[in-house]
Amino acid sequence: MFGPENPTAFYLALLAPFIAAALAPLLHRFLGHRAAWVLALAPAFIVFHFLGYMAPVDAIEGVLPAVTDGGRFLFTLPWVPTLGVGADFLVDGLSHTFALLISGIGFFIVLYAGGYLKGHEHLGRFFSFILMFMGAMLGLVLADDIITLFVYWELTSITSFLLIGFNHSAERSRRAAIQALIVTGGGGLLLLAGLILMAITTGTLSLSEMQAVAPAIKASALYVPILLLVLGGAFTKSAQFPFHFWLPNAMEAPTPVSAYLHSATMVKAGVYLVMRLNPTLGDTVLWSTILPVFGCVTLLAGAILALRQTDLKLMLAYTTVASLGLLVALTGTSNEDIIKGASLYLVAHALFKAALFMVAGTIDHEAGTRDLTLLGGLRKAMPITAGAALLAALSMGGLPPFIGFLAKEYMYKGTAYPDLQSILLTTSLVLGNAMMFAAGFAVALRPFFGEKKETPKSAHEGPLMLWAGPVTLAALSLIGGLLAGPTGDVVIAPLLSAIIGEDTSVSIHLWEGFNIAVLLSLVTIALGTSIYLMLDRVRAAIAGLLDFIGWGPDRGFDQFISALVAGSDAITRRIQFGRMEGYITITFALVAVALWVPLTVFGEWPDLSDIPSISDATFYELAVVCLAIVGIMAVLLAKNRLTAIVSLGIQGFAVALIFMLFGAPDLSFTQFMVETLSVVILALVLTRLALYKRDHRSFWQSMTDGVIAIACGIGFTGLMLTVLGRPFDSRLSEFFTEHAVPIAHGRNIVNVIIVDYRGLDTLGEIGVVVIAGLAILALVRLKPKRSAPPTSSPAQAEVAPVKEAAE
């Protein structure tokens, strides 16, 4: 009933983390940290659901093959059907593996968080965030529709922002959170652009349909921009050099976050995307150049920086950067044999890295520090954690019979060929793996072995919640390696088929006789061991080198942000200079330009002969026009501002009369009221502002303003005459006239349009009226601060004394 045969169960599995997230704060209030056991039911249910795909599914359409036998399950749900957007999800080898990793590791993370943050006042909130993140990540890997994918992609960025900034009272946390959000969010925009270009090229929003027309995308002119944009999204998310800096900074988050986001999930989203798109965009020269190059640089940079650190979590963070580089580099080859190694490494890395992060957190929690140089000899105090750490490190170091060993074996077997590209790749892999070997053992061995050191807290074994995760994951690393054959059939074959885009079978063996891969493994281990033994000297050397370079992308990020702020500030100061006169001059000058340019460019100025001659006008029409002119002359000649405003009313009433004469009583009525109220309100405002009584503009300024005003007037007149000279499309007005009484029961068509035909427009407009009213009331009531700094702008200087006088 809750298995794959029931599509509702699938959507329930997708929603389960969000439901649990909504309940988390409440459960935490009643159960305290033990709420973790209840909340962990959500990921447990997801694991259960997805395990169901590993057997043939007895669905309504008949018996479908299991995912492990190459089955693919597509769930479609219309979302915005008019745009072809659907909440469509695909379960295949790739998404299935990711879904199991996310929910399986998520299960232990929820428990671990319960133990790690026990007694924290915001633990309920933390559960909420991490479960929302789980839901976002699950949706991301399962989405088949690119819009759905993008929504989940952004959701992971936002929830990870919340998680990284969880200790929001610490400035470093806030900086790390904003940094992660800007880097991954910016990358998300690139990805969106890339995905939209893909949709334009292929005419579909479905990833699986795009895969079917892969040759067309690769041949299209948009291929290069598509590839660069999509990789921009993937590289920022997966912390590829030079965007790697946000990941180590994100270690400010509580350890459960690091263990979850930086092992199996968040950072793997980029890797997932690269793997998902390998059949669609991959196997081109550009793909096989960019990915391995960036991947190898990231691998080596990450591994070198890892050795530099003394903080356990930072070491692990940099090795994660290195591992991500490794995965990108291997996937970038688009070579089935090499990707076989990448598939194994993907699973192996998720298992051992999550375990090691949790171990590091447990050490920190129990011993009070995670500085490598302060730790030692904890194995007696923390035997279970030490055992889990050792197993995970053995897998990370690639020693038999762990799954990490299989991964290393098969990646070497795939790359060990005597051409230049393979040699470069293999060399990078050996160096990177050796350094990661050393870093992994430093994290797992140094704190536990050697002489006992005094730690800030007297260490003892953590509770079940803290060691359940590391022990299980480390044990799985061992079991996955020992049962190499079944691992290959059940996990790797479907994963590999999905990444390369065609069905394939693999046979994985723990021992295939002595070959070049074994030799390279031995070299790696020997090199890794020597680095481990000389770790302190290596660290000092790297530190010296980094000091010598002095600049890094992390500092570059700060420089970029401060330059951005300074630039925005300069632009804002230029545009918003704070003088009303200036704003009005610019507005009307632009209006004049907007009127004149099209009329001139397209030669649409009306013929002078089209203008009706004065002799056609009746006596009273002329009288009204004269009244308007008198009003305007009065404005121009007025001695003070108040007279000018009242005089402006004369011209307004004249216009209202014109409306009346030409058969628009409604318009005329409104014009009368608006004119009256404008004069009243303007007069009230002016009496409050102690402006100069007289116009203080210089002669030249008056002339400039006059020219702009006349240009606007001529432009409007020209536009109106041109428009009136065109044949009038009367369909709308005929429709309104015809239907006003029968269907809208009103003879006043203007009112019927306002309240009935265009009711929604009016609703929006009155909303704007209320908001504007609120803003005006707030502004009028605003009391100036007495200690306001003196401003240079004349307009503000004029207003300030008035406001003080009013108080």
Add this chain to the structure above:
Amino acid sequence: MNTVIFRALAPYITTLMMVFSVFVLLRGHNEPGGGFIGGLIAASALAIYGISNGVPAVRRAIWAHPIHIAGAGLFISGISGLPSIFANVPYLTGLWTFPTILGVDMYISTILFFDIGVYMVVLGTIGGIALTLEERTDG
């Protein structure tokens, strides 16, 4: 502006304008008028009363703060579109009923309530701004 004549006449003018504004509002569907113009007339009435007899008198007379009237108007207009959901037609589609009350044929519609909402928004907002500005004049 505080002449005796003006002050003596202002209450009558205001009353007349208020009544007229409601008249304009209600007849708006068939003759020139409607909620917007009615609201403007009512706002002017408030402004005149405020100028002649002082803003506190106006505030006492209308009970509610003008911006509350505007908010209530927006709310009424917004929910006047909701009954159309039960008639299975799009939001804000006009629904009409023609009852005979006390021997008079009436036209009652959701449109009427929508227009009343518009009237209140314009009255509240414009009236509120005018009153606030006048208040500052007094101070």
